[in-house]
Amino acid sequence: MKITLRSIVSGAALALVFAAPAVAQDFDKYVALGDSLTAGVEGNCVVERNQRASYPAVLAQQLGIEDFQQPLVQELALSDPLVGNPCLGTVFIPPSTVTVGAISQMGAPLNLSLPRPYDNLGIAGARVRDLIDLIHGNPNGTTVEANAALVLRNVPGSPFDGTNAVTQANILQPDLVSLWIGNNDVLGAALAGVVVDGVTLTPVPAFTEKYDAVNAALGGAGRTLVGANIPDVTAIPFTTTIPGILINPATRQPVIIDGHTVPLLGEGNDAFPCTPVAPDQGCPLPAGTLVTLPASALLAQGIGVPTAAGGTGQPLPDGRFVPPVMLVSGVTLYPNEVAAIVARTNELNAVIAAEIAGAGGVLVDIHAIFEDISANGYHIGGLTLTRSFLTGGIFSADGFHPSSIGYTMIADEFIKAMNSSLGTDIPRPDFSHVLFTPNVPAGGAALTDGGIWGYGMSTWKSLLETAAPAWGLAIQYPEAGRATPQDGGRGTRTVTRGDGD
């Protein structure tokens, strides 16, 4: 082989090209993989207004990528009856009720004819396994199958039939992939109030196997992987807004009787057995119990409130799993259940950290970032954002998906992590627009069972039906006025997809 000076120089130059730290313009193709948090779901719906504020859309904009395609969905005004999944927002019902209700609804797909896969492949409701296993979408199937049909278009007759999310990502040959998956592997437990390993919590081996498969399938020379981990789902408005003690609806201050606060009543569970003292039919919630937002409607009717404090004495229902397929949803998470969710989240985050490191990727520690926000708030330009429900600015009206502001923060955290780890100089997003621009359509109707916390039973049902993982199980919900620990069914009724109030 004849080695010339020119070849040496060329080789050196080539090495420099690959060795040089990436900069913003080096990323020509970006693909996002994930779940509803990647899709841009807000207020339990995904419509164009929200999708354009999704964190991948913001990130793509900051990368200077103009052709970033998403499975956009039309947003429709409310109709009676609704024709699409309702989008939740804050509504006012005269004369004095502020609650969460439907403000618009999902309509038809707007970008269905795109001849290539979308760049945002976030599938609402997806768990890590779904990025590999979900090769056939079904508009009439489970929630996640229906969402896959929208995002992946892998339905019979489609050129994408038989492809999963990772395959579609590879078709696009991206040089940057973001991967934020695993949230639904723990979130369902919090949303349903049922903590069962293998049912609402994904076991670690199964998670590891699928995450590894995703990583292996995504691996490729010259590709940068940016992965995010799972936030603490026991520290979101859905689980932290309602305290475990009785609150005066008028003053929003704790009710004090005989110098003490009044614990709400619960059913108890195996770790915290309950022996009611008449006339109450439930037991005081132990410290550390989380009461989820759907309890709002029950509390408004006196359920969960001791008789001595003017309530019915009936307990707030605790969720449980009835094998083989029945999930009885509840509104309390006892301390042992909270601990189990936190422990599993930490275990899965350890897997994610190891997988991302093994792939030479960049880890965005969303878990730590949201812990800091929970403790200290997020300060920008003299404004303070918190995790508070409806007024904190970070979360949307469903209590667990971020708002547009929250998604911009997340995109910013991705950029900061990339700039720090890769030496890139990606410009951070401009918050000034999203902070001050109203993010709701005009008008809208209201649900009426929200209670003082503004969260209706119908809201809960809606989000469980659309956003929670598709367990392939039947779901039962507590029904106000019939929740008693003695009735065997715990005052529940079976609700299936499309079942209204």
Add this chain to the structure above:
Amino acid sequence: MRQRLRAPFPRVVLTLAIVGFLSSTPAFSSGFQVMTHGARATGMGLAYAGIGGDPTAIFYNPAGIGWMTHFESYVGLNFLTRTDGGVVGANPYPGAGASTNLDNQWFFFPDGYAVIPLTNELNFGIGGFAQYGLGLRWENPETASTRFVSQNAVIRSLDVNPVFSYRLFPQLSVAVGADYRFSKVQLERNQGAVNPFTGAFVDVAHVKLNSELLSNGGWGWNAGIMFKPFEALSIGAAYRSSITIDYEGTANFIQRLTGNPVFDGIVAGQLPQGEHPVTTSIKFPSSINIGAGIQLPAGFLLGLEADWTEWSTFQELNIVFPDGAAPGLDRITIWQDSWAYRAGLEKSFGQFAIRVGYYYDNTPQPDVDVGPLLADSDRNVYTAGFGYNAERFGWDLGAALIKFKQRSILTAQTDNFFGTYTETGLVLTGGLRLAF
């Protein structure tokens, strides 16, 4: 000499000083320090700790009054203005290119000094001046991007500083004095909150914190030494102690209506009504000034000086609402000690003199604290002056052009408010000296 002791003390000096501090001042020396308290000194780049010889030495180095043999008083008028200043924003907030200007206010404050020889060696002096001041008001305060951090920040002060100087030797003078500092703080900003019906931030209240000048104060002391080994050289050093002032004031919350009556009703129910007590504390730094005056041939006088200010005393700003009307503010400032280097030249033509000077002032403020509340920067300052001084009467004029270095804050910042700050200031000062 004894007759001079009976000379009536010019009350106008203190009266003017007190009235004058009803105006605030921009911070034209490092941090929020103001050093232009004598027209001659201003013309010479404030390199005056080693010169003295007139009543303004009470401020710059009290030992500099040690050789004065007559009752002398000095009344000075200072005009300060910001000729331009503002911030051009950057992402993530207030956004790239978002421009907000500082108000180009004019500030006026007088100084007053008097020196009374008590014996051949012992002199008494008293001065009134404002060593610290801040005036940072943003244009269009109801829409400015800075409004949630600060719309208007004011620190006013008035030092009353009696001193005694004593000549230990014909060539050596020492001095010591007490310093009582009155001060007030005023902060104004808007409060933003998320409108739950829109998910967007809106202005919901205007918050004004205010304390009264004469109701808040603290004691300190100062000292100086000046040595004149021979006619053409004088060397001086001065020290001022730190002074801590615990402010007590009031807070007012004025609701800003958003146009949504439901939300406005919710805000009204949560907004503190009426006046509420508020407290804060500022520890003003100690300082050391070391300088020399060198008489050169052909009527030239050269002043050189290095100043150290212990700005590390300003580590935090805590605002407390004792009645719990609103959450307190705990702001970490972590300032650092700073140095300034000054030089000035005076050329005398008989009783007339012209002066030029320059100084470089390092900012004590770290990047993380630079924001709408206070955006300080290193600065180059160019000065000039002119004066007439007869034995019993004199006047001086001085001017200083302050060019702040452009300062870009693009990474970590306490308020997450990013941008590039610019500022230019001008000081015009004049003084009248009378001796009896």
